[in-house]
Amino acid sequence: MAIPPMPETQTPAVDPPLVPEKPELLAPAGNFEKLEIAIHYGADAVYLAGKDFSLRNYSGNFTEEQLMQAVSLAHANNVKVYVACNVYSRNEEAEEISRFLATIGRAKADAVIVSDPGIIRLARQIIPGVPIHLSTQANTTNCNSALFWQSVGVKRVNLARELSLQEVTHICRHTTMETEIFVHGAMCISYSGRCLLSTFLTHRDSNRGLCSHPCRWRYALVEELRPDEFYPITEDPRGTYVFNSKDLCMIQHLPELIQTGVTSLKIEGRMKGIHYLATVVKTYRDAIDTFVADPENYTTNPQWLKDLSLVYHREFGTGFYLGEPGAVAPNYADIHQGQIHRFIGKILTCQDHNHHLVEIRNKIRRTDSVAVLSPGVPIRNSDISGLYDPDGNAIDQAQPNTKAILKLAHRFSIHDIICKV
Known part of the structure; x- marks a missing residue:
């Protein structure tokens, strides 16, 4: 298959002006019930997966028949469906992945989410009419990377979560690709989610949808000659959850998000419950619609953060977006907030x-x-x-x-x- 030449990029000294458009609100759909909830509360698009080949194998997911039904239901409600096939594949899986890609095509999904260049190649061959979205696992951090992916057939990139809003803006203004960023939900402690800790400790590969979340465990030190004595890793009274990240929450920074020019605002949580999903989709839907209706007079409704805070969650932070040192510090004390039985x-x-x-x-x-x-x-x-x-x-x-x-x-x-x- 011939690959078109890679577009050249020239970075001007000053970013060109940008008139932001209304971004897509992209919600997780871990199973059919969650799909119905995401549609009900106003998602513009959902992302979901089959029983294999995604990074959330324990979220329930969809059989082939359910996938067909899911796309039909979503399209009947003017909601798009993006299907994840974002594992890094093995040689022996090529035939099965090819069959799954064909299923995505028959279901008439609106895009397939991919990380592996090999699966991109297969998708272009098997389902050339289905747009390809690049997963955050590919950690796209700059314009030239985005342009490379565009040259091999990718339509949209989920930008690396390690970027600041300024860097996101720069990529949006200097490429013609669709872009997507996470705005709410759990964050992985590892670089763009590429973690080997789960594989090493439990033989469950997080890059293949089987993460056992060892970053949420409490750790201590053991001295060789004293195997039964455990010592805290730090003397900080907050605790020793050194890998435990905060949850992302950008509801108080919606104008800055939209003004980057990003195409889609993505909510994490295919394994979260419907209470979480309903609250988060409803809140961000209200915020986006309020901003678009009157950007000049927009103010953040304090009730939005209160509503999000009632859902069981870890301590909120803004990730890497604003350059705040404490925003990406571990959640040392494993603090949870909200009411789990509400x-x-x-x-x-x-x-x-x-x-x-x-x-x-x-x-x-x-x-x-x-x-x-x-x-x-x-x-x-x-x-x-x-x-x-x-x-x-x-x-x-x-x-x-x-x-x-x-x-x-x-x-x-x-x-x-x-x-x-």
């Missing part, structure tokens, strides 16, 4: 007189008050004026992994998320 459930059906059939995930009592997350409107609180089993019998409480009917103050929608106040 999530109550998901509305399955809406019935007469504000009765809602809910799939219960955490225990709820008749005397509790709840908050309901609906797309496009602020979170609304409600008392429970009636609690019933699915047959309509009054009950005092509902247990996890059951269904219950809640009578609330307002009529809400299918897929709305209910939390405890």
Whole structure:
């Protein structure tokens, strides 16, 4: 296959002016339920994967039949689907990867996400009509790298997370490629996620979707002649979680993100729950729409950070984007914030007189008050004026992994998320 010549790049002394466009909001879809939630709360696009060949093999993912259904559902709601095939492959996998790429083509996915140059070559041969997006694993850090990838058929690059916003802006202004950056979620301690620690300690290769997350473990020192005595690695009272990174949160810097000219703002979290997904997609959707509607008078709504903070998370930081020294410091004390049992459930059906059939995930009592997350409107609180089993019998409480009917103050929608106040 002939490869077109690589475009030349000349860097002007001053970056040209840029009129930012509305960026795409790209959400994770670890399984079909999460896909429905991402669509419901306003994602413009989702990224997901088959059962193999992605970097999140434990997120549930999609069978071949489910992948077809997922693309059909997303397209019916004007949402794009990008399918990950971003492992670094082995020789013996070439035939199976080729079959998977053909499946992506038959599903009519909007792009395939790739890291390995060999898979890029296969994708160009097998599914030439499907755009190729380059994974963050390829750690693209400069214009010339982006132009190289463009020369071999890549349409979009997920830029290396080690870049500052100034560097992101420079790449966006000096290439014609689509660009994508992470804006929220867990961060890996290793360079662009390329980690060998999991493989070394547990024989689970993080570069092939099997990470055991040893960076989240607590470590100590052991002296050779005293094997049963463990010593803290530091004397800092915060603890010894020396590899444990903070979570990324850029909700307070949305104008700076959009003004880089980046094409897509990406949320991490194919293995996170639907409470996390609903809250984060809803919040960034509200923020993006508010900015685009009136950029000159835009201000960050303090409620956005409060809402994100209620979801179980590690300490927030801004990563490398702003050049803040403490933003990429490890989360030494393994601090978690938010309320893990706050999530109550998901509305399955809406019935007469504000009765809602809910799939219960955490225990709820008749005397509790709840908050309901609906797309496009602020979170609304409600008392429970009636609690019933699915047959309509009054009950005092509902247990996890059951269904219950809640009578609330307002009529809400299918897929709305209910939390405890």
